[in-house]
Amino acid sequence: MSEPDFPQAILSLKNIHKTFGGIHALADVSFDLNKGEIHALVGENGAGKSTLIKIITGAYTPDAGVIQIGGEVYEGLTPTVARRLGIGAVYQEFNLLPDLSVAENIFLETPPLNKIGLIDTAKRARDAYTFLERLGAHTHIDTSELVKNLTVGEQQIVEIAKALAMNAHILIMDEPSAVLPSADLDRLFSIVKTLRSEGHGIIYISHRLNEIFEIADRVTVLKDGQTMATRVVAQTNSAELVRLMVGREMTDMYPPKDNQPADVLLEARDLCIEGTVFNVNFQVRACEVLGMAGLGGSGRTTVCRALVGLGKIRSGQVVYRGQPAPRSTAGAAAVGLVLIPEDRKTFGLVLNQSVRFNVSLPNLLQFQRGGLLRGQNENEAVRRVISDVQIRPEDPDMSAENLSGGNQQKVVVGKWLLANPKLVIFDEPTRGIDVGAKAEIYLRIRELTRNGVGVIMASSELPELIGICDRILVFHEGRVAGELVREDFSEESIMRLATATSGITAPAS
Incomplete structure (x- = not known):
């Protein structure tokens, strides 16, 4: 294929399309990331951020468009190819094994081996320490400590070190501050800035616009699966980003x-x-x-x-x-007396069930007459909830796990509002x-x-x-x-x- 159009970028996506069941999740999206840059990605829940990230990490293959990395052009990636190309991701839900040590988790996929093919535990500990030292965490995280004994902030650092151990030079950080207490935010920002100074390219996803202005160099706004704009952070403001995200002023x-x-x-x-x-x-x-x-x-x-x-x-x-x-x-x-819980995925939803199931679950008595479930009453009530709290897409049979975070939260809120x-x-x-x-x-x-x-x-x-x-x-x-x-x-x-x-x-x- 032809040479990439963005030779200065370490990652470029051009004219990406992705459709699920006739619904356009991404439509003609373009995005690029430079070496030594923090490029923020923002948008409403359902705007297409998660789909775009899954295409970059190889979880999804685009229907159209190309991905350009390191001078090569790809029509799609697999997770294995993405890792080989130096793409790593740190998600809100950490992918760590709690009963293994810090060093074991950092090198879970790439353990150092000795001459006879066995894991070199001493080298693993030394190398794990080196990665933690790069992140400024070597003084308070012991490489031999079990991950389950670490704080959430410390576990996040282990996830970042794990990505670096796999030679990631493109790092995706998906809502990294959402799981952190406020006391850990300064440490997170310091780590992100350190990685930028080392030449890593970082895609930083956050709903907290103040963070974007704190650490990002550029910001791209997605809305309804389309690229609305890319701005230099120093040349924009919160009001403009909000208007681009939601399509209206939020005064x-x-x-x-x-x-x-x-x-x-x-x-x-x-x-x-x-x-x-x-x-x-x-x-x-x-x-x-x-x-x-x-x-x-x-x-x-x-x-x-x-x-x-x-x-x-x-x-x-x-x-x-x-x-x-x-x-x-x-x-x-x-x-x-009802609770909308902090962890909606664990305590608020049955993720592998539909919106209809989740909304109906605490309200079944409303839909019964003579001990029988009245399907029409249930359907009307569920449709009313979807409309009232604006769940998108408006599909009662959509699995809750396939909804964006914001729409999952609307399902939890809606089911309890229906309970009066x-x-x-x-x-x-x-x-x-x-x-x-x-x-x-x-x-x-x-x-x-x-x-x-x-x-x-x-x-x-x-x-x-x-x-x-x-x-x-x-x-x-x-x-x-x-x-x-x-x-x-x-x-x-x-x-x-x-x-x-x-x-x-x-x-x-």
């Missing part, structure tokens, strides 16, 4: 509050959970959004799970609508979803409060807590460090309480 990300808190729905009294949460007290009212902030491991998610029966309450009491709260998830759901809840607990509701889907989630939360529903919202995204909540509880090491009312909201005030760097506690409302 009102957070819908205005137009109602007042009403009666107390739930009260926690001296709550102690599994030795990790201590003497927690709070109330949440109908028509209000109570935020929960705190660093990773502070206790906010533990509290959220315990409220719906997913944690052992050692002492204390939870009162729901004047009665002791149920201690099981089924009992909690039956009285309208009285109190909804959102744990990291916008993690890993795009700016347009975030705005839709915020709108649903505001609609819930207008209809008399109470909302608890636990999040590590401080701007969204400030934008949507009426009050914010801040957790630190299993205790409530303070409560903030709207006039006291700021990222600084939240972080002072979350890190226990201030002894001042805001007054409760």
